[in-house]
Amino acid sequence: xxxxxxxxxxxxxxxxxxxxxxxxxxxxxxxxxxxxxxxxxxxxxxxxxxxxxxxxxxxxxxxxxxxxxxxxxxxxxxxxxxxxxxxxxxxxxxxxxxxxxxxxxxxxxxxxxxxxxxxxxxxxxxxxxxxxxxxxxxxxxxxxxxxxxxxxxxxxxxxxxxxxxxxxxxxxxxxxxxxxxxxxxxxxxxxxxxxxxxxx
Numbered sequence: 001x002x003x004x005x006x007x008x009x010x011x012x013x014x015x016x017x018x019x020x021x022x023x024x025x026x027x028x029x030x031x032x033x034x035x036x037x038x039x040x041x042x043x044x045x046x047x048x049x050x051x052x053x054x055x056x057x058x059x060x061x062x063x064x065x066x067x068x069x070x071x072x073x074x075x076x077x078x079x080x081x082x083x084x085x086x087x088x089x090x091x092x093x094x095x096x097x098x099x100x101x102x103x104x105x106x107x108x109x110x111x112x113x114x115x116x117x118x119x120x121x122x123x124x125x126x127x128x129x130x131x132x133x134x135x136x137x138x139x140x141x142x143x144x145x146x147x148x149x150x151x152x153x154x155x156x157x158x159x160x161x162x163x164x165x166x167x168x169x170x171x172x173x174x175x176x177x178x179x180x181x182x183x184x185x186x187x188x189x190x191x192x193x194x195x196x197x198x199x200x
Contacts, residue, residue, distance in 0.1 A: 010070040011061075011187050012096040013038065014087050016105040016128040018161075019077045027147045028080060028160040030176065031104040031128075034145070035073050037180045046075060052089040053078045062188040069187045072096070081127035084135030091136065101140035102183060103132055106160060110146030112168060113175040115182055115198045117143050119191055125156075141186060145179050 015035025016028075023029050039046060042059030049056040055075045062068040072094050076086040091101060099119070105128055110116055120138045123129035132140065150159035164172055182198040 006097065008070075009097050009100055010072055010094050011100045011102065012072050012074060012087070012091055012094060013102045013183055013187075014074045014076065014083070014090075014104065014132075016080060016083055016103060017075065018080050019075075023161070025163040026161050027106050027164055030106045030145045030147065030179075032075050033172075033176045034104045034143070034179045034183065035075050037176055038071075038183060039073050041180065041184075042071070042073070044073070046073075049074070049086075049090060050093070052086050052093065054086040054090055056090065061184050067188070071187060081131055083128045084131035084133070087132050088135040098136050098139050099141070101132075101136065102143060102186060103129060103140060104143045104179065104183060105129060105145065106147045107144035108147060108149055108156065108160070110144060110148070112146055112148045113171060113178075114146035114200055115143065115179055116146070117141065117182060117186060117191060117195050117199060141191065143179060143183055143186070145175070 015031035017032030018029060039057040044057035044059050046055035046057050054077055057073040059071055060068040061071050074090055076083040078086050105126060119141050123133055150156055182194055185197055186194040
C-alpha cells in the first residue's frame with residue numbers, strides 16, 4: 001500500500017548515521033553514505049538546515065518535467081538515538097506527509113548488501129528508527145541496508161560502530177549505489193515497483 005496522497009508533495013529522504021569523521025565509515029553510517037551519493041546525483045552539497053539539527057540538500061529526482069519529484073535529502077546531526085527531533089522539524093518545515101518520509105538505515109537481520117524496502121513496521125531495536133517512530137508514528141518508508149549479524153560474541157553496539165571490513169569495502173560502493181537506485185525507484189515509481197525490483 002502506498003500512502004502518498006498528494007503527488008506534488010515533497011519527499012524527505014533521511015540517511016541515518018552519526019556526525020563526525022570518526023564515524024564516517026561505520027556500518028551504522030551507511031544511511032549517510034546513501035544520502036551523500038543521492039546528493040551528488042541531484043548536484044547539491046549538504047548545508048545546515050536553519051534551526052533543525054540536520055544538514056539538507058534540496059533537489060529533484062526523476063525525469064525532467066512532470067515525472068520528477070521534489071526531494072529534501074537530510075542527515076540528522078543529533079546522533080542516531082535522537083534522530084526523531086530533527087526529522088520531525090524538517091517534515092514540519094517542508095510540509096512533508098509522513099508517508100513521504102523515507103529512512104535509509106543499517107539492518108542487522110539482513111545479510112550484508114541485501115536491501116529490503118517497506119512501509120511501516122517496528123524498529124527492530126534500531127535506535128534511529130525508535131526515535132523517528134516516537135516523533136512521527138510508524139507509517140513512514142524504510143530502505144533497510146543489510147549489514148549482517150556480529151561475528152562470535154561481539155556486542156551489537158560494538159559491531160555497528162566499527163568500520164566495514166576490508167572485504168566488505170570491496171563491494172560497498174556497489175551496494176550503496178544500488179540502495180540509492182532503490183530510493184529513487186521508491187520515490188518515482190512507488191513502493192510495490194521498488195520492492196519487486198530491489199527486495200532480494
